[in-house]
Amino acid sequence: MSNFIALPKGVTEEVFAKAIKEYRAVLGEERVRTDPASLQSYTKIMYPEKEELHKPSAAMYPRTVKEIQAIVGIANKYKTPLWTISTGKNFGYGSAAPATLGQIVLDLRSMNKIIHVDEELGYCLVEPGVTYYDIQKYIKRHNMNLWISVPSPSAIVGPVGNSLDRGAGYTPYGDHFLFSCGMEVVLANGDVVRTGMGGVPNSTSWQATKWGYGPYVDGIFTQSNYGIVTKMGFWLMKAPPPGGYVPFLMKFPKVEMLPEIIKTIMPLRMSQIIPNCCVVVNSLLEAACYCNYDENGKPTSRDSYYKGKGILPPQVIQQIMDKCHIGAWNFYAALYGSPDQVALAWKYVSGSFKAKFGNQVEIITEKEAKDDINFEFRRQMMMGGSSLQEFTYYNWRGGGGSIWFAPVAAARPSESYKQVKIATEVLNKHGFDYLAEYIIGWREMHHIMDLLYDRNHPEEMERAYKCYDELLKVFAKHGYGIYRTNPAFMEKAADTFGPEMRKIHHTLKKELDPNNILAPGKSGINLA
Numbered sequence: 001m002s003n004f005i006a007l008p009k010g011v012t013e014e015v016f017a018k019a020i021k022e023y024r025a026v027l028g029e030e031r032v033r034t035d036p037a038s039l040q041s042y043t044k045i046m047y048p049e050k051e052e053l054h055k056p057s058a059a060m061y062p063r064t065v066k067e068i069q070a071i072v073g074i075a076n077k078y079k080t081p082l083w084t085i086s087t088g089k090n091f092g093y094g095s096a097a098p099a100t101l102g103q104i105v106l107d108l109r110s111m112n113k114i115i116h117v118d119e120e121l122g123y124c125l126v127e128p129g130v131t132y133y134d135i136q137k138y139i140k141r142h143n144m145n146l147w148i149s150v151p152s153p154s155a156i157v158g159p160v161g162n163s164l165d166r167g168a169g170y171t172p173y174g175d176h177f178l179f180s181c182g183m184e185v186v187l188a189n190g191d192v193v194r195t196g197m198g199g200v201p202n203s204t205s206w207q208a209t210k211w212g213y214g215p216y217v218d219g220i221f222t223q224s225n226y227g228i229v230t231k232m233g234f235w236l237m238k239a240p241p242p243g244g245y246v247p248f249l250m251k252f253p254k255v256e257m258l259p260e261i262i263k264t265i266m267p268l269r270m271s272q273i274i275p276n277c278c279v280v281v282n283s284l285l286e287a288a289c290y291c292n293y294d295e296n297g298k299p300t301s302r303d304s305y306y307k308g309k310g311i312l313p314p315q316v317i318q319q320i321m322d323k324c325h326i327g328a329w330n331f332y333a334a335l336y337g338s339p340d341q342v343a344l345a346w347k348y349v350s351g352s353f354k355a356k357f358g359n360q361v362e363i364i365t366e367k368e369a370k371d372d373i374n375f376e377f378r379r380q381m382m383m384g385g386s387s388l389q390e391f392t393y394y395n396w397r398g399g400g401g402s403i404w405f406a407p408v409a410a411a412r413p414s415e416s417y418k419q420v421k422i423a424t425e426v427l428n429k430h431g432f433d434y435l436a437e438y439i440i441g442w443r444e445m446h447h448i449m450d451l452l453y454d455r456n457h458p459e460e461m462e463r464a465y466k467c468y469d470e471l472l473k474v475f476a477k478h479g480y481g482i483y484r485t486n487p488a489f490m491e492k493a494a495d496t497f498g499p500e501m502r503k504i505h506h507t508l509k510k511e512l513d514p515n516n517i518l519a520p521g522k523s524g525i526n527l528a
Contacts, residue, residue: 005036006055008080008102009528016057019078023060026070031061031110042088042096042105046402047486048453048465054097054487056083059105065230069190071106072228075517076188082106083519084228086128086161089153092404092450092486093165099487099521111230116207119144122236123181123207128160128229133386135159139236146236147384149173155386160232164222165484168439168446170381172336173237174277175441182206183218184231188513193217193227207233223484224505225519226512237384243339246346247379249369250353251327251362255282258329258420259413262438262445264356265331266411269440273345276382278333278440282420283317285435285450286326288393290374301395302433311428327362330374334382396435399454401464403488405471407480409445419447419480426474427451430467446483472496487521494524 007016024032033039034057042056057080062068075082083103088096096105112129117138124135132148133155139146149169151162163176173179182196196212197203210218221227239245252261261280268274288302305323306316321328335342335349353361369375380386394402405423409415416438424434427449436449451471453464465488472482472489476496485493494502505525509516516527 004034004057005039006057006102008057008104009100011078011080011102015078016080019074019080020058022074022077023058023071026067026074027060027062031063032058033060034058039105042098045095045097046091046400046455047094047488048401048403048455048461048468049488051097053101054099055101056098056105057102059107061107061110063110065184065186065192068106068186068228068230069192072186072188072190072517075104076515079515079517080104081517081520082228083522084108086158087131087156089157090161090165091153092402093484094486097487099490099519103519106228108228108230114138115231117142117144117146117236118207119146121208122146122238123233124148124236125182125207125231125233126159127231128158130160131156131158132384136384136386145239147171147173147239148234148236149176149179150381150384150386151176152381159234160229163232163234164229166222167484168277168441169384170277170279170332170378170439171237171384172275172277173235174439176234177219177222179235180218180232181208181210181235182231182233183221183229185221185227185229187227188515188518192230195221207235220508223523224508225522225525226508228518239383240336240342241338244337244342245334245383246336246342247332247334247366247375247382248346248349249364249375249378250331251364252329252331252357253327253360255328255420256417257357257360259417260356261329261331262411262416262440263413264352265333265440268349268352269411270443273335273348274333275336276334278331279378279437280440281330281332281437282434283321283326283328283330284312284396284433285393285437286330286374287320287324288396288435289377290324290326302397310431311433326374332375332378332382334379393435393450394452397452397454399456399460401451401453401455401461403451403453403464403468403486404448404484405451405468405482406446406448406484407475407482409447409480411440411443411445416445418478419475422474422478423447423449423471426471427467430463430470432464432467490521491524 043051081103083098084106085096086108108128111127113127115125117124132150135148149171151167163180166177182198185193195218198206305320335345427434439446454460509525520526
């Protein structure tokens with residue numbers, strides 16, 4: 001019987017035991033764990049595969065760059081792969097579990113220093129274990145007039161991990177990798193590289209400008225397994241003056257109105273009259289977040305409205321919309337600037353929608369929203385606030401299964417509605433409801449839909465896998481690629497971008513990590 005719950009591919013128990021002994025010589029007994037109890041949290045997944053396929057062999061907790069350098073040296077010696085995580089809370093796109101069986105989880109949670117926050121120029125430099133909430137506390141404690149853009153599960157995730165996966169937030173700085181600036185990376189051979197101006201000794205502009213000299217390399221360390229990022233810089237937004245932040249919500253009664261909604265939004269978005277990554281949320285995702293508790297304080301769910309099998313009928317969806325007072329589409333955005341600027345912009349924005357939709361649009365500001373929990377959640381997100389509100393919607397279906405399917409569309413009215421119809425057809429075919437939002441960026445829309453299912457039922461888990469697989473194939477056939485996915489579909493997602501791109505990824509991996517020790521399988525990149 002093995003002393004380990006799993007072993008890396010091609011590594012014998014004897015060799016692995018020697019590797020663990022050397023890792024412990026560097027980190028100590030407590031920071032190299034192989035016991036089942038310590039590894040249990042790394043086996044939990046939400047995507048539709050068996051947990052046994054993703055068991056780690058060990059978990060390690062380095063605290064310094066020098067320790068990581070020593071770790072990669074041992075990993076090369078014994079060919080023990082390392083699956084690096086910062087917080088491991090990328091729900092919907094994976095978890096802390098490795099892509100393949102037996103990898104060692106390199107957990108960077110103990111590297112949690114906020115190295116510097118510069119109030120004058122509005123930037124910070126942090127380690128991977130720092131969460132958005134940590135930065136917000138630091139800013140508040142030091143009375144700094146700064147905001148950091150956050151993704152929806154903001155309190156428990158960090159900017160390094162989210163930005164390396166090219167995640168999105170909801171402020172004007174919502175394209176998180178775009179607003180990152182400078183990395184420190186440990187390569188597979190132990191070299192430490194500082195990108196951009198960080199390569200110049202004693203540089204004072206490492207977080208002030210993205211560009212250094214020569215080819216720009218920061219991008220190859222996103223969604224990849226070419227290095228271990230140990231420090232990363234981010235630009236922070238100066239908070240507007242009092243009265244200079246105006247969040248708002250617009251509700252629309254019909255699904256078919258989406259093209260005209262997008263058509264009205266985009267001129268305002270492209271001109272930066274609406275400057276933030278705004279969202280258009282469909283009725284069921286809004287309901288799953290909104291109708292959280294019944295009159296007895298118990299979490300509500302899909303079954304609270306419909307106890308039948310299969311997808312929710314249109315009449316039930318309408319009943320939910322009426323009861324919760326939500327739209328078929330719910331548009332959240334905000335205005336930022338001086339009080340005079342936002343007052344003028346608000347007249348222009350509200351006037352554009354009133355002229356287009358008349359009494360078919362309901363416009364809500366903070367004054368009308370009062371204690372609306374969804375409005376408060378979005379208000380916080382659009383000013384970089386922390387919340388765990390989003391996770392309440394996991395009550396909607398129950399059973400712990402969640403996979404986010406996230407194709408990108410050009411921000412054209414016709415494409416927005418085309419994607420809705422394609423997604424709804426495939427999801428409904430496999431017995432799943434359509435819960436989604438569009439995050440509207442510069443000229444693109446991230447179509448984030450959550451396929452919620454019950455992992456307790458093997459049949460439903462199998463249907464969820466087949467459904468996601470078909471979504472991936474059908475959207476690719478129509479020319480739509482996804483921007484991010486979970487480990488069960490990384491290989492298939494990579495295939496949709498063509499053999500030439502895969503060849504480049506493989507060539508980079510072979511040069512930078514010839515022993516394939518860094519997160520094999522991440523984004524479909526693997527030398528095995």
